[in-house]
Amino acid sequence: MKAQKIAMLGTGLIGDFYTMTLHGQRNRDSVAIVYSRSKERGEAFSKRWNIPNYTTSIEDAINHPDVSVVVVALPNHMHEEAITLAAKSGKAILCTKPLARNGAEAKRILDVVEKAGVFAGYLEDLCYTPKTLKAVKSVKAGAVGDVLWVRSRETHPGPHSAWFWDDKQAGGGCIIDLGCHCIEIIRNFVGKNNRPVEVLCWRDTLVHPINAEDNAIALIKFESGAIGQFEVSWTFRGGMDLRDEVAGTHGTIWMNHFLRTGFEMFTAAEGNSYVAEKAEASTGWLFPVGDEVAELGYVDMFSDMFHSMEAGTQPMETFYDGYVVNAIMDACYKSAESNGWAKVDLDWRGGSTPRISSKPQTFEGKTIIKQETLPDGRVKLILKDPNTQEFTDRIVATVNA
Numbered sequence: 272m273k274a275q276k277i278a279m280l281g282t283g284l285i286g287d288f289y290t291m292t293l294h295g296q297r298n299r300d301s302v303a304i305v306y307s308r309s310k311e312r313g314e315a316f317s318k319r320w321n322i323p324n325y326t327t328s329i330e331d332a333i334n335h336p337d338v339s340v341v342v343v344a345l346p347n348h349m350h351e352e353a354i355t356l357a358a359k360s361g362k363a364i365l366c367t368k369p370l371a372r373n374g375a376e377a378k379r380i381l382d383v384v385e386k387a388g389v390f391a392g393y394l395e396d397l398c399y400t401p402k403t404l405k406a407v408k409s410v411k412a413g414a415v416g417d418v419l420w421v422r423s424r425e426t427h428p429g430p431h432s433a434w435f436w437d438d439k440q441a442g443g444g445c446i447i448d449l450g451c452h453c454i455e456i457i458r459n460f461v462g463k464n465n466r467p468v469e470v471l472c473w474r475d476t477l478v479h480p481i482n483a484e485d486n487a488i489a490l491i492k493f494e495s496g497a498i499g500q501f502e503v504s505w506t507f508r509g510g511m512d513l514r515d516e517v518a519g520t521h522g523t524i525w526m527n528h529f530l531r532t533g534f535e536m537f538t539a540a541e542g543n544s545y546v547a548e549k550a551e552a553s554t555g556w557l558f559p560v561g562d563e564v565a566e567l568g569y570v571d572m573f574s575d576m577f578h579s580m581e582a583g584t585q586p587m588e589t590f591y592d593g594y595v596v597n598a599i600m601d602a603c604y605k606s607a608e609s610n611g612w613a614k615v616d617l618d619w620r621g622g623s624t625p626r627i628s629s630k631p632q633t634f635e636g637k638t639i640i641k642q643e644t645l646p647d648g649r650v651k652l653i654l655k656d657p658n659t660q661e662f663t664d665r666i667v668a669t670v671n672a
């Protein structure tokens with residue numbers, strides 16, 4: 272295992288979280304140079320994180336001789352330009368979410384890195400939370416049977432910088448900012464080779480005087496018949512709500528990643544300290560997060576990226592995944608515009624997935640629809656006659672009530 276040397280492009284919130292992760296816990300990988308438009312911010316960031324170099328030139332950061340990996344932590348409208356420059360260097364590129372502002376821009380980015388033949392990883396941290404990784408593993412092992420429905424929710428009181436609120440720079444509102452996480456979480460549970468077919472989306476601007484949406488809900492229909500549902504908002508009060516649910520033919524998973532992690536604290540003392548990302552209060556009842564970068568997936572995400580890079584394999588989250596996410600978000604906007612289902616337009620590489628179908632169990636030649644133990648202890652089967660299509664009840668046992 273070699274130590275990776277990183278060029279960090281951007282000194283904002285995500286540049287901070289990434290560097291906190293990379294420089295945390297006596298890690299072997301480190302940021303060799305940081306790029307910021309402002310010399311003062313670059314210098315302050317490098318001092319804060321003990322980074323040996325800073326620059327106001329993206330090219331100088333990318334081409335620094337120590338650098339093996341370029342991390343794009345810039346606003347959405349800068350991703351294509353930064354990745355195009357980085358691809359020329361032949362170095363590995365990791366880009367934060369969303370990959371781009373729309374599907375066409377994401378496809379151009381994908382083409383650039385594939386043409387250059389460089390390693391490219393999509394930094395979708397919420398697919399790497401320890402809970403999500405374990406849950407996806409259980410789902411792949413068949414613990415919930417066939418996945419029928421995945422619900423992913425991300426809501427908070429709105430982003431922390433001006434550019435997010437400008438749909439020209441960001442590409443949209445809370446769908447682009449938060450829906451991208453939810454979509455990729457959903458894809459990990461329904462299966463990455465399960466083609467997203469069409470989308471039904473509602474979006475509205477309920478509170479803020481902006482062009483972009485500040486609330487949205489969407490349904491994504493997959494080829495297997497499974498449905499993905501996401502709920503996103505920039506108007507939710509009370510912190511950052513990150514929850515996922517998976518429903519399958521044989522099981523259920525519920526996950527709460529942030530406000531309810533099992534760490535609850537009350538303080539009446541003078542507040543004003545940092546509690547957790549997007550927390551709205553620092554006194555009263557608080558919901559801190561133990562190790563924020565670990566619980567949000569950054570630690571496992573960078574480990575997967577660097578291990579894959581060194582092994583010459585694909586990481587769990589690739590630029591192709593980022594492109595699929597952008598294509599689904601394009602369909603969300605089309606659907607909301609047309610008030611109906613919109614097809615997902617994309618260059619699909621995932622093959623085809625059969626429709627969910629379970630082999631029915633039978634009892635005395637009839638199909639078992641359901642078995643239930645009633646409060647009085649009787650065990651009842653609900654049966655369907657395959658010939659007459661008639662439904663009947665049948666008591667098959669009695670247990671202690």
Ligand SMILES: NC(=O)c1ccc[n+]([C@@H]2O[C@H](COP(=O)([O-])OP(=O)(O)OC[C@H]3O[C@@H](n4cnc5c(N)ncnc54)[C@H](O)[C@@H]3O)[C@@H](O)[C@H]2O)c1
Pocket residue numbers: 281282283284285286307308344345346347349367368369394395396431432433434448
């Ligand atoms: N969980 C996550 O994965 C996560 C969380 C937050 C943000 N992000 C993503 O990270 C990216 C950056 O977001 P952020 O929260 O760090 O934003 P931010 O506003 O906190 O920081 C952006 C940085 O880019 C710089 N910048 C702004 N405009 C620029 C320009 N035109 N040229 C060069 N530099 C410019 C700013 O000075 C700042 O250093 C976005 O794509 C965002 O979606 C990802």
